[in-house]
Amino acid sequence: MLVLGIETTCDETAAAVVRLQPGGAGEILSNEVMSQIAEHAAYGGVVPEIAARAHIEVIDRLVQRALEHAGVKLADLDGVAAAAGPGLIGGVIVGLTTAKALALASRKPFIAVNHLEAHALTARLTDELAFPYLLLLVSGGHTQLVAIKGVGDYLRLGSTVDDAVGEAFDKVAKMLGLPYPGGPQVEKVAAEGNATRFDLPRPMLGRAKPDFSLSGLKTAVRLEAQRIAALTPTDVADLCASFQAAVVDTIIDRSRAGLRLFRETVGAPNAMVVAGGVAANGAIRRALMRFCGESGLRLVLPPPQLCTDNGAMIAWAGLERLSLGLTDDMTFAARPRWPLDANAEAAHNGKA
Numbered sequence: 001m002l003v004l005g006i007e008t009t010c011d012e013t014a015a016a017v018v019r020l021q022p023g024g025a026g027e028i029l030s031n032e033v034m035s036q037i038a039e040h041a042a043y044g045g046v047v048p049e050i051a052a053r054a055h056i057e058v059i060d061r062l063v064q065r066a067l068e069h070a071g072v073k074l075a076d077l078d079g080v081a082a083a084a085g086p087g088l089i090g091g092v093i094v095g096l097t098t099a100k101a102l103a104l105a106s107r108k109p110f111i112a113v114n115h116l117e118a119h120a121l122t123a124r125l126t127d128e129l130a131f132p133y134l135l136l137l138v139s140g141g142h143t144q145l146v147a148i149k150g151v152g153d154y155l156r157l158g159s160t161v162d163d164a165v166g167e168a169f170d171k172v173a174k175m176l177g178l179p180y181p182g183g184p185q186v187e188k189v190a191a192e193g194n195a196t197r198f199d200l201p202r203p204m205l206g207r208a209k210p211d212f213s214l215s216g217l218k219t220a221v222r223l224e225a226q227r228i229a230a231l232t233p234t235d236v237a238d239l240c241a242s243f244q245a246a247v248v249d250t251i252i253d254r255s256r257a258g259l260r261l262f263r264e265t266v267g268a269p270n271a272m273v274v275a276g277g278v279a280a281n282g283a284i285r286r287a288l289m290r291f292c293g294e295s296g297l298r299l300v301l302p303p304p305q306l307c308t309d310n311g312a313m314i315a316w317a318g319l320e321r322l323s324l325g326l327t328d329d330m331t332f333a334a335r336p337r338w339p340l341d342a343n344a345e346a347a348h349n350g351k352a
């Protein structure tokens with residue numbers, strides 16, 4: 001079974017063709033990505049209108065390239081999938097409309113994929129992982145711990161009450177004068193810094209519910225930077241190192257709480273899976289390896305190009321849904337917000 005997957009929810013335009021083999025294994029035949037980082041860099045973040053326009057300009061070419069590199073024609077496909085949200089609505093509409101048009105013209109099933117679900121299921125493509133497992137999703141837009149019990153069966157254990165982890169990295173980088181996107185820069189500079197110089201807060205530490213909070217930590221970095229005023233490169237390095245150490249402690253403590261809640265409510269997970277751009281961070285990866293080693297838990301870290309936004313994960317989620325007979329019709333509208341676990345979202349909003 002062959003599916004084309006299209007991703008346009010943020011600042012990456014991506015298209016990929018993935019094959020589902022009879023035994024259940026997946027094979028990536030092509031995986032094309034075009035990043036818009038250069039177009040947004042001058043603004044220090046993603047500008048929705050620029051993103052939507054940039055998606056329109058490259059999407060046709062990118063889809064063509066994904067088909068060519070996979071050595072397949074539209075007629076060979078068994079379905080066309082697109083991320084229908086959550087994300088920036090202008091961009092989502094571009095990918096969704098393209099996928100619908102291709103499906104309609106080639107008379108193939110259309111599959112609307114939840115972008116978060118695609119991140120969640122990637123470990124089944126890379127490692128043929130069986131359900132259930134614990135997912136830590138840490139990106140620029142999302143920070144969640146989720147029990148992945150089956151296709152479409154997700155239990156959100158915890159999430160951030162304010163900033164996403166990647167967002168906190170980006171904001172700290174910006175306030176310290178480092179270029180966008182900030183995560184990789186903060187990591188690089190932190191390697192030269194003293195992680196114990198600043199005693200920064202670890203919000204939520206010790207709480208039983210595996211939620212995250214990053215904004216207090218971010219503010220603490222700002223206050224320290226303002227106190228010092230003219231920052232030397234050493235100050236910047238020490239602030240980055242101290243911030244990253246606080247994030248590492250927070251992620252491990254929250255993962256421990258998430259694992260405990262998983263074991264209480266779902267049972268024994270087959271693994272812990274980490275996804276999202278922040279999973280590229282070496283200090284975070286090493287800490288998670290230690291944590292999983294101590295907890296007797298298998299750790300699955302998909303390769304960085306499959307942790308960040310890509311088309312293969314959309315195609316794979318499309319394949320998982322298609323093989324269960326789950327397809328969508330042309331009335332499916334873009335969803336700027338689309339929680340993986342609607343119950344958790346309703347409870348959360350009720351409280352707020």
Ligand code: KG4
Pocket residue numbers: 010138139140141142165166167169170181182183184187276277278279280281282307308309
């Ligand atoms: O998953 P992703 O590519 O895009 C979405 O947000 O969906 O994640 C991008 C985020 C950015 O906030 C970026 O700063 C962060 O991941 N990031 C990192 C690192 N590489 C990327 N954060 C910390 N350390 C890194 N090495």
Ligand code: ZN
Pocket residue numbers: 115119139276308309
């Ligand atoms: Zn993503």
